[in-house]
Amino acid sequence: MTGTTIGILGGMGPAASVHFQKRLVDLTPAESDADHPPTVMWSDPQLPDRVAALRGSGASPVPGLRRGAEIIRSAGADIVAVPCNTVHPFLDDALGAGGYVDMIGEAARIVASHGITRAAVLATAATLEDGMYERALAAHGVEATHPDDQQAVLDIIAAVKAGGDVEALRARLFAVITHALAGASDGVLVACTELSVLMADAPMPDVVDALDELARETLRRAGIDPA
């Protein structure tokens, strides 16, 4: 049992937000309901598009994020997790530095801890253009690389958002991962939560899933030792 309430700003996208909650449940060692932490989630799928905003061509998601944060904090959230990589550069402004669990920094730390030196970052074009993972990985001495077929990555992300068949999309994602590992990269960082939805339960030591690391760090901050 824990007295810490986990807050989630979700909906970016909706499937990823459900998957994040599933991973929180999966990674919590529990014999019964009461072993799980209280959780509050606000999901606003109508938040302005993060890709456009990060490129400076669309409305800012910051007001919507602030509103969501107010809702979950009023409900008692002690920790705020935002299961969307692309939106992370807006979070200092929206939630205050240190006001959320930093998925980008945590994922980069775990990549380095796995001994990976060149990580292929699978992400939206906006996440790559921003360079958020390039910087976070460099801080740990890890070089960020791009997959050969970035278009395939974008197509898979869009298909997940459109409710495409998970098994077929998983096969396409695993082809991208296998190709990256067969090339110049000795690791893969799954850095878009829509891609995380497709990851299998079986752990792969060369592949780090940012969403899973966000879930683990969120649980640790709630006083739970994740499975």
Next chain:
Amino acid sequence: MTGTTIGILGGMGPAASVHFQKRLVDLTPAESDADHPPTVMWSDPQLPDRVAALRGSGASPVPGLRRGAEIIRSAGADIVAVPCNTVHPFLDDALGAGGYVDMIGEAARIVASHGITRAAVLATAATLEDGMYERALAAHGVEATHPDDQQAVLDIIAAVKAGGDVEALRARLFAVITHALAGASDGVLVACTELSVLMADAPMPDVVDALDELARETLRRAGIDPA
């Protein structure tokens, strides 16, 4: 796009509450994030045990349910769904009659609409003892039956709450379903949301999943025609 916010009182149990959200996403016809409704969820896995409360031997979940409802209504919830069958008899008291989407009544309506006349109700012992489904089904001229191996049902529910292997538990649940349909029942009603977690995506005309019907009715009330 919808202006209606869906509210969920979850955590009973946590896996079921995630699965309910997954079904909301799956059943929403969507091409992009913005086609999904805003959703707010409060999950309190530490709510007093509903089985004990329904048997009159434990603390009431009503104060906790009221607190959760207050949280999600303050956040803007226009509709309240509670993905737990066993707790339903407490909801009139906690949320007011008509203040929530009635999973029991909706599931019974769908069972009758499938032409089922004798439905094996797979549920917790407390749900069966209360007779909530017996009454709801009788109102539609459907007879409620019990599976031969009620202990297997209870074991599966407990195993889901303890994070057991989904594939193995699904096989056990399907054995119970197959046995019921081979006997005196011409339909099965999956009436515990922990069992719903194990249901496959493929529709089975003789099997009605109460959680799925709650998801569909919730979406309809949000102005969405479910898939």
